[in-house]
Amino acid sequence: MTDTEEEIKDPWTPLAESIETGDATAATALLESLDTADAARAIDRLEEDQREKLMTIVEPEQAADLLEQIPYAQVVDIVDGLEPDKAADIIEELPSDTQADVLGDLEPQEAEDILNEMEPEQAAGARLLLTYDEDTAGGLMRTEFLAFPKSATVRDVVEDMRANAEEYSDLDVQYAYVIDDDARLTGVLRLRDLLLNPSRRSVADIMLSRPLSVPHDMTHEELARFFDDHHFVGAPVVDADEHLIGVVLAEDAAEAEVEAAADDFLKMSGVSGGEELRSMPLRIRSWRRLSWLSVNIGLNVMAASVIAMFQGTLEAVIALAVFLPIISDMSGCSGSQAVAVSIRELTLGLVRPLDLLRVLLKELQIGLINGLALGILLALVALLWKGNPWLGLVVGAALMINTIVAVCLGGLIPLVLKRFDRDPALASGPILTTVTDMCGFMLVLGFATLALGRLT
Amino acid sequence: MTDTEEEIKDPWTPLAESIETGDATAATALLESLDTADAARAIDRLEEDQREKLMTIVEPEQAADLLEQIPYAQVVDIVDGLEPDKAADIIEELPSDTQADVLGDLEPQEAEDILNEMEPEQAAGARLLLTYDEDTAGGLMRTEFLAFPKSATVRDVVEDMRANAEEYSDLDVQYAYVIDDDARLTGVLRLRDLLLNPSRRSVADIMLSRPLSVPHDMTHEELARFFDDHHFVGAPVVDADEHLIGVVLAEDAAEAEVEAAADDFLKMSGVSGGEELRSMPLRIRSWRRLSWLSVNIGLNVMAASVIAMFQGTLEAVIALAVFLPIISDMSGCSGSQAVAVSIRELTLGLVRPLDLLRVLLKELQIGLINGLALGILLALVALLWKGNPWLGLVVGAALMINTIVAVCLGGLIPLVLKRFDRDPALASGPILTTVTDMCGFMLVLGFATLALGRLT
Numbered sequence: 001m002t003d004t005e006e007e008i009k010d011p012w013t014p015l016a017e018s019i020e021t022g023d024a025t026a027a028t029a030l031l032e033s034l035d036t037a038d039a040a041r042a043i044d045r046l047e048e049d050q051r052e053k054l055m056t057i058v059e060p061e062q063a064a065d066l067l068e069q070i071p072y073a074q075v076v077d078i079v080d081g082l083e084p085d086k087a088a089d090i091i092e093e094l095p096s097d098t099q100a101d102v103l104g105d106l107e108p109q110e111a112e113d114i115l116n117e118m119e120p121e122q123a124a125g126a127r128l129l130l131t132y133d134e135d136t137a138g139g140l141m142r143t144e145f146l147a148f149p150k151s152a153t154v155r156d157v158v159e160d161m162r163a164n165a166e167e168y169s170d171l172d173v174q175y176a177y178v179i180d181d182d183a184r185l186t187g188v189l190r191l192r193d194l195l196l197n198p199s200r201r202s203v204a205d206i207m208l209s210r211p212l213s214v215p216h217d218m219t220h221e222e223l224a225r226f227f228d229d230h231h232f233v234g235a236p237v238v239d240a241d242e243h244l245i246g247v248v249l250a251e252d253a254a255e256a257e258v259e260a261a262a263d264d265f266l267k268m269s270g271v272s273g274g275e276e277l278r279s280m281p282l283r284i285r286s287w288r289r290l291s292w293l294s295v296n297i298g299l300n301v302m303a304a305s306v307i308a309m310f311q312g313t314l315e316a317v318i319a320l321a322v323f324l325p326i327i328s329d330m331s332g333c334s335g336s337q338a339v340a341v342s343i344r345e346l347t348l349g350l351v352r353p354l355d356l357l358r359v360l361l362k363e364l365q366i367g368l369i370n371g372l373a374l375g376i377l378l379a380l381v382a383l384l385w386k387g388n389p390w391l392g393l394v395v396g397a398a399l400m401i402n403t404i405v406a407v408c409l410g411g412l413i414p415l416v417l418k419r420f421d422r423d424p425a426l427a428s429g430p431i432l433t434t435v436t437d438m439c440g441f442m443l444v445l446g447f448a449t450l451a452l453g454r455l456t
Numbered sequence: 457m458t459d460t461e462e463e464i465k466d467p468w469t470p471l472a473e474s475i476e477t478g479d480a481t482a483a484t485a486l487l488e489s490l491d492t493a494d495a496a497r498a499i500d501r502l503e504e505d506q507r508e509k510l511m512t513i514v515e516p517e518q519a520a521d522l523l524e525q526i527p528y529a530q531v532v533d534i535v536d537g538l539e540p541d542k543a544a545d546i547i548e549e550l551p552s553d554t555q556a557d558v559l560g561d562l563e564p565q566e567a568e569d570i571l572n573e574m575e576p577e578q579a580a581g582a583r584l585l586l587t588y589d590e591d592t593a594g595g596l597m598r599t600e601f602l603a604f605p606k607s608a609t610v611r612d613v614v615e616d617m618r619a620n621a622e623e624y625s626d627l628d629v630q631y632a633y634v635i636d637d638d639a640r641l642t643g644v645l646r647l648r649d650l651l652l653n654p655s656r657r658s659v660a661d662i663m664l665s666r667p668l669s670v671p672h673d674m675t676h677e678e679l680a681r682f683f684d685d686h687h688f689v690g691a692p693v694v695d696a697d698e699h700l701i702g703v704v705l706a707e708d709a710a711e712a713e714v715e716a717a718a719d720d721f722l723k724m725s726g727v728s729g730g731e732e733l734r735s736m737p738l739r740i741r742s743w744r745r746l747s748w749l750s751v752n753i754g755l756n757v758m759a760a761s762v763i764a765m766f767q768g769t770l771e772a773v774i775a776l777a778v779f780l781p782i783i784s785d786m787s788g789c790s791g792s793q794a795v796a797v798s799i800r801e802l803t804l805g806l807v808r809p810l811d812l813l814r815v816l817l818k819e820l821q822i823g824l825i826n827g828l829a830l831g832i833l834l835a836l837v838a839l840l841w842k843g844n845p846w847l848g849l850v851v852g853a854a855l856m857i858n859t860i861v862a863v864c865l866g867g868l869i870p871l872v873l874k875r876f877d878r879d880p881a882l883a884s885g886p887i888l889t890t891v892t893d894m895c896g897f898m899l900v901l902g903f904a905t906l907a908l909g910r911l912t
Contacts, residue, residue, distance in 0.1 A: 036682070069684065069685060071804050162652050165648075168648075191651065194651055195614055196621065225492045225525075228524065233707070254713075258680075265799075268721065268796075270792060270793045270796070277800075277806060278814070279806075282821050282825075286822050286826055289793050290825075293789055293790060293793075296789050297782070297834065300786060301837055304779070305778070307777055308841075311775075318767055321770050322760045325756070325780055325784045325897075326756045329893075333726055337725055337748075340721065341722075344721070347718075348527050349497060350497055350527065352497075366741060373750075374746075378757075433785065
């Protein structure tokens, strides 16, 4: 392998070197030669302190650009490690919604230190955004938007846009808003309508009046449905008194949805403390995973203790020990299918926490069919292996009943957790497997105890 | 409960009645009185044939609006049940990217029947989109866009927009494109630049030249990174010869990401045949779930057969039967954490299929720490329960080693599957648990066989 190939394959080695020597020009040139994905990967491969140093040697504007390219979980860690004044310089270059996200995920004292170093106007904007839940329209909105008074004319607007063309070019303006004297939203101006109307006309004449807006506390799921329904690029956000406070972009609402889906995915797999990247410090990764595993091992021991209660039966029919893990695993699989469908239907808004009866009936039907099929399959395995139809009956009946229990519980648990404002993605799995393990062990060993004379 | 409350709670009952009587006016009025989420839920609660009938009694345009509000999995089922001419009328009202998605998910013959009933121009557009992979820029793009020749003036463009204001208002136009005589993309016109320039100027003078575009085969992951990097509302899509063929919106790329994340989530939980909604027919839901479960039960039986090989040891130390399901479950949990992190890092582009060594080293470290912690915990449980330190040593050491195996395998399996173009979300779980179960059972029972004298 030649040096050049090596360099292309590992852009992080020269990047790390230029950071170590404080060579901002070389680091910048290297990062600009990479596409977004490679740049993100190169930054991912740096040591924690190298990532922080990179942010301090390049210009704040470029540091902000880099932060927008890398996974968000890393952004918070990096900002966390910077001096407040340096962090403030970089955060000022981020869009307002990202500013609030980052500041909201830092320790309150650290966020305060950074806010104190920011320009007063920007800090005030960020403080305002921080008062909204980050998953609502208020938390997702940008506070940069164009608003004109009702009394303005087409000429006024066009002249304002011409005068501020430079500044507005960063805003990716698609609409301008019209407000009344109390800053209440009264209309929307489409840029093309400015084109198509004489410059003397008042904006009040050409605006779309009674525009659709979203309340600041609309959740990201509701926003997603709103943008599905109305194909807008963005929507104005209003407070309780109909004052225009920001603009939420369809793009940002969709991104919140992507993050929520990724979050559910990680939590279902037991990665619970927020996104885990392998570039994070080992102690944090290990601790987060262990905190979930240690709860699980407790639940597992509890469930398995059922087996100890039937020691006599097991001693008499040792073949049952082979079927215990099968019944535990299979019930877990059947149940987690139902959990996933419920979480998905909750997200889509097709099921509500109180729709327990509907879910129960729907899952019961599947449980009967699939339980019967799997039970017969396992009974045949037992029969073929040991030649004892009673053993087949015991394990087959246990798996059948436990499959029904597992799919019904799996369907219901997410609804109940949601009803009590718990996170279904995180807690459904452990609750499900504990109950179905205990129930499954009890069924197999209980039936075996009843049929003990036929099994030995 | 009064009638009114009942009606608000169950909008699908009066909806179903108005459909049965063919009362399109009542059905329309009812659906329009509901917000998007409630309308989707009401349609979800209808019987399959009622949903189809609803689409035929309302106007095609309204049917298309309804289809855009409900989950996509249901859209395909509904269109599938309609007569081709009726389906064609409705599909013509959908945006071009949705047209292609739906037609692409139908049986080829049925799609052909519908295409033959569509207006020739629309059918040709849909056929073109169908040639692109649905998860690439070509499959996600819309074919409705504004393009003007280089020679046009500002006046030409403004006059065209004025003449076609009605038609263009559906397009949510943000940019217009400038093409050369061979339909190659040469520039982008921002609407605000039309405002700020005299009407005699040529668009070639005021356009942004050498505009960024995306190739038709860019994947949705790459598109997501492209739009993260460039805050555009949409991007022009070009074919291999740089011809402008469509526009992909940031919003549509983000939606493809949401769907991919939801898909991974469902697959990880064993819902494999595409989205499952409880409104789908029982036989389909049951069959899809069973097809995954029946593979799993086979793998489970294979893994558990290891236990049968050590029957003598188990008979001698029946307490081991309690620990087998614990070790199987815990290794599965540890491994699936690593699987989730790998799938996530693959999605984010932070890890490539060939980065096996890096992932192995990172997971090995976690495996050592977490394996030690969990092993000690389980050893203490065994010691406290049976008072035999050798039993603790056997189960603790087995869990420790198996945790290391599980996290390393869990980290690597998704990379290897991706390398061979298999879907990591679907196959990682079953492969992981089969190997870790076999390995775990072998470790416990193997160690126990070696230490048999100390355990009895």
